[in-house]
Amino acid sequence: QVQLQESGPGLVKPSQTLSLTCTVSGGSISSGGYYWSWIRQHPGKGLEWIGYIYYSGSTYYNPSLKSLVTISVDTSKNQFSLKLSSVTAADTAVYYCATLGVVAATPSAFDIWGQGTMVTVSS
């Protein structure tokens, strides 16, 4: 059973870059069948999909964040990562990594989630 674990700094200064990593265990990130995704949840609010990466390196980002987001994959470490640049207080949120099922390039639901990591943007 695939499990996900987020890691990274819990505090980031405004205008800096937020960097998080999701480590995949119990399965190979290169096996296909998933879009490896990032989702965030502002405090007390709903869920916002940030983007995904496929093991091949292809990506798709939410247009609302596209200019600021980079998602990358390291298949040798079985990890994928999120970088969000020029952060402001509005980027304070719990960040989740999750698997988005995919069949024939068609997405399905987010079936496996990491526990989430809280990131606060503050000087």
Place this chain on the structure above:
Amino acid sequence: EIVMTQSPATLSVSPGERATLSCRASQSVSSNLAWYQQKPGQAPRLLIYGASTRATGIPARFSGSGSGTEFTLTISSLQSEDFAVYYCQQYNNWPLSFGPGTKVDIK
């Protein structure tokens, strides 16, 4: 972008009663809709995908229905562990989008 709305925002239900939650999409998403349950301090958990298929390990008291733009999640007899926030999410169009959630609390 497809906008998802959910109603009501809060639903107060007594244990053992039936709960009916609604989700609406701003345009058709076919049956490409999922429901999630989130408890405080936890990640969301997938309950339903394909509008009506229960995910692995989800009790039969959870059922989903609908297609197009109107969807329903029904919890047939609420258990204490079911009090939580429920989100719907469409995966028919990019970008993927979630509803704002319905909080089910104890009456």
